[in-house]
Amino acid sequence: MQPMQLLPEILLFVGGLAVLITGSFQPRQRQWVTRIIAAAALLSAMVAAGIALPGPTQFPMNGTFTIDVATGVARIVAAFGTLVVLALASDGIAGSVRESETYALLLFSTTGTVVLAGANDLLVLAVAFLLASIPLYGLIGIAGTSEGAEASMKTYLLGSLFGIVLLVGIILLYGISATSSYPELAQRLGAAPTGAVAAGVVAVLAGLLFKAGGVPGHFWVPDAAQGAGGAVAAFLTTVPKIGAMIAIYRIVDLLPDTLAWPLLVAVLATASMTLGNLAAYWQKDPRRLLGWSTVSQVGYMLVPVSVAGMVDSALPALLLYLAGYTVTNLAAFAVSTAFPDRRTLDSYRGTGRSHPWLGAALIVALLGLVGTPPTAVFAGKLITTAAAWDGGLAWLAVVVFINSLISLFYYLRWISPVYGSGGSIHTSASGAVTPARWSAISSVTLAALSVVMGAGAGLILGVLG
Amino acid sequence: MLSLIVFLPLVASLVLVTLPIINDTASRWLWVAVATAELALVFAVWLRYDTPSTGGLAFEEQVPWIPGVNSSYHVGVDGLSLPLLAMTAVIFLACAVYGLRETNRPRLHAALFLFLQSVSMGLFVSADLILFFLFFDLSIVGMYFVIAGWGHGDAARSALKFFLYTFLGSLSLLVGFIGLYVAADPHTFDMVELTRQLPLQGSSMAGGLVLAAILLGLAVKTPTVPFHTWLPPAHTDAPAGGSAVLAAVLLKMGTYGFLRIAMPMLPDAWRQWSWLIIVVGVVSVVYGALVALAQTNLKRMIAYTSVNHMGYIVLAVGAAGVVAGDTEQARSIAITGAVTQMVSHGLITAALFLLAGVLHDRASTYDMDAYGGLAAPAPRLAALFAIGAFASLGLPGFSGFIAEFQIFTGSIAAAPATAVALVGILITAALFLRTLQRVFTGATRGSSVGFVDLRGPELLSVGPLLLLSLLIGVLPRFLLDVIEPAAAALVQLVGR
Incomplete structure (x- = not known):
């Protein structure tokens, strides 16, 4: 037991508890205090993680947890993502009935995500999965709308199903190897019956892919992105992926050669990106469109996983992609929360003229998601595909670029009304054309950050090793 | 020096975007000033330029x-890129002067063109594949907004088609680049290093596939038949300045890629597939000319002559890959002709598109049948258009003649079958003469009535372009002295 090594996780969780307790004793108009507490918890967790980042790899809590660069990046990026979500929430959720509860749930779910990323033991993985998922069910339905309730129910049912699948997989792997610890699994799985290993691994991956929002566990993502409040939608399409993808990487990394796991992961990647892109094609609601787009992004993130352990740059590529994706996706969602009433693509007509900064931020974010240089996602995509090709999966690199082309079309469906000629400035029925302040600031800042991260990708990769 | 050339317009563009204090007039003149400074800088580079060693770069x-991933910000120029750099600076200055009359969001318009200038200059000085790709991709993004934001007709649809089609090309290019990167040992994206290493030399399967990916990307951008279908709508619906930049600069990115990337880095595969490239070139020449002949829309016609003119370049670079004993000098001449053609086509076609823009500006139509006898009310327009048309069809005394003469001299010596493409020149001559007759001669009628002749900015933007074409046609040495050593070096590289 070395609790100080888990300081960022402790800060996040205790911060959540503090928010919950403080919120219970504050009148509704003074709930902003809890937002300050949550932001302080996130910031201090980021600082603590940043200080720990250059340190050596450690395995605290009897070897059930890993503290390495990947965990460090997950801590920082997840906390940063949640911090941005807080900023978005201060537009839409401030003063609402469930303000402090929302913040507490966000912090709990973030803690779960970070633990998921660092898990070095199947049982810790299971606990982290639940800690990351259960607050999410509440968050999706917390706005109390009928769509939110439906999405929450759908997520809950799917989450329970995939949670059970995950547990079955863990039991299988434990049953054939008599251990739940990753290092020991890595030694013993090679000698275990291949069929059982395959079944266990597929089940565990399926559970984690639910968390990441990739095929086959993706069904809840578009509904939740559409039905939940804007800030929550931004959160659930971004932050849980960080933990889930790193957890998937760690699992895949310990698999023996007896299993054709690179092909399995590559097929899952192809399925995720293709299905997500095709389903996004004719969406009219920007948030639902982004929801499907995040499904396809999970496919791109799986690309470096498919060559885990075979190519040195696989893990840095995944981490860079996760960081770039977090920033870019949040920038796109921030534009959507800046105009909470604009729920069709067409209602963005003329935004480029009436709000040039937001229009520019949206374009940078959406083209960034396509993978246009010099944004962060481009750097990530470049390095992930180069790693995949290097690992012998050249066809997967080609699939990635074909999918990028497919995705361009639906992102342009959103961009073209924003900047097309001859558009009139839209005024919605409720007359709200002033963008929400914090969302607007966030979107512009994040869009700029995504370009800076792309230009400085070399420096970031240097830190990631 | 080169970095200054690349980033000065970008900085100016950011200034224009971030400082709304700058009013419309000031932003137009700032654009002209920056474009002039760019031209002066390129001129200074030209004066101080010394031919680098084979495979090396100056500045x-x-x-x-x-x-x-061994990718660096690596820039440099040689005899292949310097003429294109200079041509780009000239074209953008012409567009800046032409843009003095722009009334639709002039500040944003200037910022967008400055951004485009940055990426175009950057592309031609890139010596790193990722840097090249970055500029290649951003040029598409910039042009998309030019067409979508300032175009006319069905601009949104044309812009979308342009974006999707050329984005397909750029992604295919990226696949090829990654193929080169993975094959290189140590892995690198550096062009100079890759040219030295020849990572796929000898592996004809992998080399062929990587070349195919790169060729597809460049062929879409060039464009050659059968990947040209995005070009006519994009040109027709783009604003005049956008069309000029698209034809003069963006299309060259494709053909420049052949010279800079495909030929020196994959010489084995290039020689193996040079027959296919020649066929594509010949088909582009003849098909482009024939389809241009059938057009009634002036801008569409000029667009198709671009397909025809780019076909000559493809033909020449293909012929340069037909390595046989004693044709080395001929192949060098073909490449010199190809680079000269890039410069020449840039100058002439930009001039023609700007003039076509004047037609649309005055009468809102490009339909040739809507005009007639335009020479009477608009003699200056008629004179300039006639000069442009004659230059474009390759009349001796203009740059087009120097270029096409060299292309055919070199290509026919290296691969006699390429003489088939000569018919393209004949058709081009016919179609330009017919256009002159239809639009400018006869009784003044239709939209020609009351047509206002060229005004100051229009004259000042188009005139110098045609003068330069004339200058290259009469005194080509200053240009050829830069190109020829680089062409000879490239022939060496392809022959490896």
């Missing part, structure tokens, strides 16, 4: 960018 700058 090199290199800073690590993404060391993890």
Whole structure:
């Protein structure tokens, strides 16, 4: 037991508890205090993680947890993502009935995500999965709308199903190897019956892919992105992926050669990106469109996983992609929360003229998601595909670029009304054309950050090793 | 020096975007000033330029960018890129002068064109594949907004088609680049290093596939038949300045890629597939000319002559890959002709598109049948258009003649079958003469009535372009002295 090594996780969780307790004793108009507490918890967790980042790899809590660069990046990026979500929430959720509860749930779910990323033991993985998922069910339905309730129910049912699948997989792997610890699994799985290993691994991956929002566990993502409040939608399409993808990487990394796991992961990647892109094609609601787009992004993130352990740059590529994706996706969602009433693509007509900064931020974010240089996602995509090709999966690199082309079309469906000629400035029925302040600031800042991260990708990769 | 050339317009563009204080007039003049400064800088580079060694670059700058994948900010020029750099600076200055009359969001318009200038200049000085790709991709993004934001007709649809089609090309290019990167040992994206290493030399399967990916990307951008279908709508619906930049600069990015990337880095595969490239070139020449002949829309016609003119370049670079004993000099001449053609086509076609823009500006139509006898009310327009048309069809005394003469001299000597493409010149001559007759001669009628002749900015933007074409046609040495050593070096590289 070395609790100080888990300081960022402790800060996040205790911060959540503090928010919950403080919120219970504050009148509704003074709930902003809890937002300050949550932001302080996130910031201090980021600082603590940043200080720990250059340190050596450690395995605290009897070897059930890993503290390495990947965990460090997950801590920082997840906390940063949640911090941005807080900023978005201060537009839409401030003063609402469930303000402090929302913040507490966000912090709990973030803690779960970070633990998921660092898990070095199947049982810790299971606990982290639940800690990351259960607050999410509440968050999706917390706005109390009928769509939110439906999405929450759908997520809950799917989450329970995939949670059970995950547990079955863990039991299988434990049953054939008599251990739940990753290092020991890595030694013993090679000698275990291949069929059982395959079944266990597929089940565990399926559970984690639910968390990441990739095929086959993706069904809840578009509904939740559409039905939940804007800030929550931004959160659930971004932050849980960080933990889930790193957890998937760690699992895949310990698999023996007896299993054709690179092909399995590559097929899952192809399925995720293709299905997500095709389903996004004719969406009219920007948030639902982004929801499907995040499904396809999970496919791109799986690309470096498919060559885990075979190519040195696989893990840095995944981490860079996760960081770039977090920033870019949040920038796109921030534009959507800046105009909470604009729920069709067409209602963005003329935004480029009436709000040039937001229009520019949206374009940078959406083209960034396509993978246009010099944004962060481009750097990530470049390095992930180069790693995949290097690992012998050249066809997967080609699939990635074909999918990028497919995705361009639906992102342009959103961009073209924003900047097309001859558009009139839209005024919605409720007359709200002033963008929400914090969302607007966030979107512009994040869009700029995504370009800076792309230009400085070399420096970031240097830190990631 | 080169970095200054690349980033000065970008900085100016950011200034225009971020400082709304700058009013419309000031932003137009700031654009002209920056474009003039760019031209002066390129001129200074030209004066101080010394031919580098084979495979090397002059004015090199290199800073690590993404060391993890051996990609750096690496720029430099040689005899292949310097003429294009100069042509780009000239075209953008012409567009800036032409843009003095722009009334639709002039500040944003200027910022967008300055951004485009940055990426175009950057592309021609790139010595790193990722840097090249970055500029290649951003040029598409910039042009998309030019067409979508300032175009006319069905601009949104044309812009979308342009974006999707050329984005397909750029992604295919990226696949090829990654193929080169993975094959290289140590892995690198550096062009100079890759040209030295020849990573796929000898592996005809992998080399062929990587070349195919790169060729597809460049062929879409050039464009050659059968990947040209995005070009006519994009040109027709783009604003005049956008069309000029698209035809003069963006299309060259494709043909420049042949010379800079495909030929020196994959010489084995290039020689193996040179027959296919020649066929594509010949088909583009003849098909482009024939389809241009059938057009009634002036801008569409000029667009198709671009397909025809780019076909000559493809033909020449293909012929340069037909390596046989004693044709080395001929192949060098073909490449010199190809580079000259890039410059020449840039100048002439930009002039023609700007003139076509005047037609649309006055009468809102490009339909040739809507005009007639335009020479009477608009003699200056008629004179300039006639000069442009004659230059474009390759009349001796203009740059087009120097270019096409060299292309055919070199190509026919290296691969006699390429003489088939000569018919393209004949058709082009016919179609330009017919256009002159239809639009400018006869009784003044239709939209020609009351047509206002060229005004100051229009004259000042188009005139110098045609003068330069004339200058190259009469005194080509200053240009050829720069190109010829680089062409000879490239022939060496392809022959490896």
